[in-house]
Amino acid sequence: MKMTELQFEMIKENLRQLTSKECFYKEKLKDVDIESVRTQEDFEKLPFTWKGDLREAYPLGLQAVPDEEVVRIHSSSGTTGIPVIIPYTKKDVEDWAKMFARCYEMAGITALDRIQITPGYGLWTAGIGFQAGAEYLGAMTIPMGPGNTEKQLRMMQDMKSTVLCATSSYALLLAEEIGKRNLTDKIYLRKGVIGSERWGSKMRARIAAELGVQLYDIYGLTEVYGPGIAMSCEYECGMHYWDDYLYFEIVDPKTGKNVPDGEVGELVITTLRKQGAPLIRYRTHDLTRFIPGECKCGSKFPRIDTLIGRTDDMVKVKGVNIFPSQIEEMLKNVPEASSEYQFMLDHLFGKDECTLFVEINKGVDKKQAETAIQKAFKEKIGILVHVKPVSIGDLPRSEKKSTRIFDNRY
Secondary structure, eight states, X not given: OOOOHHHHHHHHHHHHHHTSSSSHHHHHTTTOOGGGOOSHHHHTTXXXXXXXXXXXXTTTTTOOSOGGGXXXXXXXXXXXXXXXXXXXXXXXXXXXXXXXHXXXXXXXXXXXXXXXXXXXXXXXXXXXXXXXXXXXXXXXXXXXXXXXXXXXXXXXXXXXXXXEEEOHHHHHHHHHHHHHTTXXXXXOOOEEEXXXXXXXXXXXXXXXXXXXXXXXXXXXXXXXXXXXXXXXXXXXSSEEEOTTTEEEEEEOTTTOOBOOTTSOEXXXXXXXXXXXXXXXXXXXXXXXXXXXXXXXXXXXXXXXXXXXXXXXXXXXXTTEEEOHHHHHHHHHTOTTEEEEEEEEEEEETTEEEEEEEEEEOTTOOHHHHHHXXXXXXXXXXXXXXXXXXXXXXXXXXXXXXXXOEEEOOO
């Protein structure tokens, strides 16, 4: 993707600012002559920023403004190590709300909608991001937060919520509960904004059908504002991202070199306007690709494809690299299978053993499903797995992100 002149000017000014004050990037770029960065190619030679860099900067090493300009902090979960702390200025918070409001507008959501927000609040960026964007848009906000499904459904009926914001896992749980309780005719939802985790087309179709809504993908990460930096439109052909606030690159995960437009690689993000904790060439670990050409919706904002996975959620089994997206794609083409699965890896008696638990559709013979799924897995992914068919609802549902691959080998 070609960098615009304005993007380059903003990046160059950022580099000058960040290397002239005591902050993370002054040390990070100490060996770089900023004035020698004159082209996009020069910029692409700058070192990447990694999650490890951000952890080493804990707690406030990323902060690039004086304390009196910081109005809020957010943090990653820290489940895989030291959390990452991200400071925000007042302008950062306002810019984030503006971007998020754009996301809602991309989905055809207006000030007349009633937006029920189920992602978590607190240090996590999700809940408050959805809320700030809805308020900036002028819509009625129902800030439920996660859990308490009984109350979620009660408020959904009584407040006549028209938009549901949720993780795909929790949206599925709510859809199933609405079906079980025969509440479909008492629900007023028309759209769902789904983020925080990747999800397959089969799961998407189930949620859309059971809730009777059109679904939209929203993208973001704590290190770069939070959710709201990219959004799908009604044509469901990738996600538009806000290139007046962010510069995206797609690189080969192994070599770090930029790949041709349309080729899958790792998303790398540079912030253009962020003040509290700007980022230069941040490796997200998310795998996607640029979608060339103009979108049918008419938006001039460029697009990336729906995420296909992460460089760090791949598992290697018997010499074969396996991503969750491959399992979801395989299940999509097996009529007997529903959307939910768990892939278990164990090392028993000196060799790797793989077990795939899959929920199967009602009325399907389990032996027939087992044979069909096992055959499809072997053909599409290349290894033989033990398939354990289970009934819909047997696998656990999550109010947050669902874990689908369990590697118990180490």
